[in-house]
Amino acid sequence: MALRTQVSERQRRFGAELRRLREAAGLAVKDAGALVGMGGPQLSHIEAGRTGLEPARVAALLAAYGHTDETYLAAIQEMGLSSGKGWWTDFKGDVHASALDLAESESTASRLDSYETLLIPGLLQVSRYSEIILDGNARKVEFRRSRQKAITGERALPLHAVIHEAALRAQFGGPAVMREQLDHLVEISALPHVTIQILPFRCTEYVSTDTSFMIVRGPHSDLDTVLMEHPGGSSYLGEPEAVTAYRAKFERLKSLALPAVDTTRSLRSREEHDSWGLIQHIRYTL
Known part of the structure; x- marks a missing residue:
């Protein structure tokens, strides 16, 4: 998946949330990436909002981070699919x-x-x-x-x-x-x-x-x-x-x-x- 050249605020927030939860769980980016079958650099791009992440991997990361709130999970999964496009x-x-x-x-x-x-x-x-x-x-x-x-x-x-x-x-x-x-x-x-x-x-x-x-x-x-x-x-x-x-x-x-x-x-x-x-x-x- 090509990296975004322009990152919307919502895409940036998605990545920032994943980074915040990972850091709160005390996991290095390399170790967290390995949990969902990706390298540290790829997860770093996701945490920077430069690319999204499919729902299943979002769920796996949140489970590893110990975050089990279903409402939050559903919202984050939707954010991970955001294209940044709409009527605007x-x-x-x-x-x-x-x-x-x-x-x-x-x-x-x-x-x-x-x-x-x-x-x-x-x-x-x-x-x-x-x-x-x-x-x-x-x-x-x-x-x-x-x-x-x-x-x-x-x-x-x-x-x-x-x-x-x-x-x-x-x-x-x-x-x-x-x-x-x-x-x-x-x-x-x-x-x-x-x-x-x-x-x-x-x-x-x-x-x-x-x-x-x-x-x-x-x-x-x-x-x-x-x-x-x-x-x-x-x-x-x-x-x-x-x-x-x-x-x-x-x-x-x-x-x-x-x-x-x-x-x-x-x-x-x-x-x-x-x-x-x-x-x-x-x-x-x-």
Whole structure:
């Protein structure tokens, strides 16, 4: 099997997981490879994500490593067969490689937890807002609209978004665009699998509230990944300690944010401050 010249994030994570389990079991790469009839260099290529591995050998390696969780095994076996291709492949060359990685990760995720500071999350943006953020690049806007099917399509993922009030008050595109965008937040929050909370300016606690991130929940909790966005692209964190820290951070942000947008409650039954009320207040001051 030829080695890959380009390794997707999901393929890289597959190899990293096998390496992590092997090292935890105290096995050298040469000895682990011998257990499944391959040399050390071949297993090294697999652990680097440069090639995949058939399910039977994945199962044999995990058994040798003492990892018997069936849900984890099934997820890892599927990752080992990943070609890295999907609907996002059509956008190769039009968007950053990290965006393609994100789309692939979302295609197999079980849930998404998002925290945004200055922008509305991409999955919740209306087209006119995206056009401003993406400098009118039609292909990037189309890619973002395609990504949104992750929460609106047949296999709709649960999404919990905590959005800083600053993102609602920044008038990208002008008042008309922002009114449309705020209306969309309220409308899409009516979906049973979408939860939106606003972190208000009046929050007095600092929990790295200046850093946006997304936790892409995998088929198994050990396969959760943290996405950190930067101007030049994105980086992914899969180390257990980092993921645990960001899970705790997101839980804290949820507790500090206003109660989630709830379109089923009447005005009289609402809390004095909630996310719906803040969105409506900002909308009518535009």
